[in-house]
Amino acid sequence: MKTYAIATIPGDGIGKEVVPAGRQVLEAIADSSSGFRFAFENFDWGGDYYRQHGVMMPADGLDSLRHKDAILFGSAGDPDIPDHITLWGLRLKICQGFDQYANVRPTRILPGIDAPLKRCKPEDLNWVIVRENSEGEYSGVGGRVHQGHPIEAATDVTMMTRAGVERVMRFAFKLAQSRPRKLLTVITKSNAQRHAMVMWDEIALQISKEFPDVTWDKEIVDAATARMVNRPATLDTLVATNLHADILSDLAAALAGSLGIAPTGNIDPERRYPSMFEPIHGSAFDIMGKGLANPVGTFWSCVMLLEHLGEFDAAQRLMGAIEQVTANPTLHTGDLGGKATTAQVTQAVCNLLGTAEQRLAA
Numbered sequence: 001m002k003t004y005a006i007a008t009i010p011g012d013g014i015g016k017e018v019v020p021a022g023r024q025v026l027e028a029i030a031d032s033s034s035g036f037r038f039a040f041e042n043f044d045w046g047g048d049y050y051r052q053h054g055v056m057m058p059a060d061g062l063d064s065l066r067h068k069d070a071i072l073f074g075s076a077g078d079p080d081i082p083d084h085i086t087l088w089g090l091r092l093k094i095c096q097g098f099d100q101y102a103n104v105r106p107t108r109i110l111p112g113i114d115a116p117l118k119r120c121k122p123e124d125l126n127w128v129i130v131r132e133n134s135e136g137e138y139s140g141v142g143g144r145v146h147q148g149h150p151i152e153a154a155t156d157v158t159m160m161t162r163a164g165v166e167r168v169m170r171f172a173f174k175l176a177q178s179r180p181r182k183l184l185t186v187i188t189k190s191n192a193q194r195h196a197m198v199m200w201d202e203i204a205l206q207i208s209k210e211f212p213d214v215t216w217d218k219e220i221v222d223a224a225t226a227r228m229v230n231r232p233a234t235l236d237t238l239v240a241t242n243l244h245a246d247i248l249s250d251l252a253a254a255l256a257g258s259l260g261i262a263p264t265g266n267i268d269p270e271r272r273y274p275s276m277f278e279p280i281h282g283s284a285f286d287i288m289g290k291g292l293a294n295p296v297g298t299f300w301s302c303v304m305l306l307e308h309l310g311e312f313d314a315a316q317r318l319m320g321a322i323e324q325v326t327a328n329p330t331l332h333t334g335d336l337g338g339k340a341t342t343a344q345v346t347q348a349v350c351n352l353l354g355t356a357e358q359r360l361a362a
């Protein structure tokens with residue numbers, strides 16, 4: 001029987017609640033499958049580790065992860081530590097260290113979810129946003145001079161490389177091609193950002209020639225927010241820069257009902273390194289430690305993790321169980337207007353998955 005080595009990194013805040021819930025659900029899906037098992041290793045990196053050691057993860061942290069089959073991540077962000085330290089010291093270190101350049105963010109309105117757009121039917125909103133995840137506005141290039149003085153200046157340079165844009169564009173076209181509608185919208189801002197974004201547009205046109213069966217268009221990022229609200233059914237696959245997609249995907253999650261539901265995969269498409277799966281939300285300081293976090297975003301991320309491992313049957317069964325649970329309002333957490341706890345939602349998903357024996361007997 002196959003055993004997949006999975007690293008879990010809960011991180012901070014509600015990450016410490018939803019990642020153990022995700023592990024429980026992954027154990028249940030393995031128990032109910034006959035073909036594979038998981039070997040988990042947990043890493044307690046994050047804000048608490050920082051308070052003890054002065055860093056978010058050890059210097060050789062990437063080496064502990066390098067040979068895993070996948071990583072399940074929670075959130076980096078601690079109320080007492082500046083956000084740029086927690087983000088750059090943990091999540092970005094892993095994303096950049098393992099060159100996880102494609103960040104994939106599916107959005108759908110799941111059964112039973114009361115999404116805010118009253119004119120939008122569930123079938124009108126079925127998107128995947130591809131976020132460039134290695135450079136762009138979050139390249140880390142920049143600096144501050146004359147700190148605290150009246151002449152102080154600071155820059156964060158948007159750095160795009162031809163190789164970096166070509167690979168994420170090709171990934172997005174390929175993903176669009178694999179979906180039924182074969183439709184890609186390239187998000188841009190080349191009207192205002194006349195260097196990097198103009199190159200981005202040129203590369204989109206160039207790569208599109210490799211995919212003659214994909215229909216594609218361009219949309220300026222600000223107009224794209226309005227289109228997501230007003231004409232959601234005209235979108236399918238989207239590709240955007242690191243910053244633009246960061247913002248658009250939180251909007252997408254909210255349009256689909258809640259930030260607590262949305263999943264993501266930080267993917268190394270070449271599979272040189274492990275890919276990392278996580279809910280898109282952060283540490284949620286307002287509800288952390290109370291057992292109230294919605295674990296669905298993490299469970300859906302586990303579906304993506306299973307697909308990445310090639311366990312498509314298990315992925316489909318887990319997604320089915322998640323949808324059965326969202327369809328039941330008594331199993332909605334507070335972000336969806338319900339009263340259910342993280343533990344109740346987790347138990348309900350595990351119960352639906354059953355065991356291999358139960359499945360054989362049924």
Ligand code: NAD
Pocket residue numbers: 014074075076077078079083087091259260261278280281282283284285286287292293294295297333334335
């Ligand atoms: P957040 O996602 O933590 O929370 C935004 C709002 O959504 C809060 O009201 C929160 O309660 C709610 N929410 C989020 N996830 C939920 C869930 N699963 N169930 C129920 N409600 C949920 O965003 P924020 O408040 O901007 O950030 C808090 C911290 O998290 C910051 O330190 C930030 O840097 C960090 N962060 C980390 C990541 C990451 O690690 N990938 C992503 C976003 C934010």
Ligand code: K
Pocket residue numbers: 073074075076278279280281282
């Ligand atoms: K996260």
Ligand code: MN
Pocket residue numbers: 246247250280
């Ligand atoms: Mn974000």
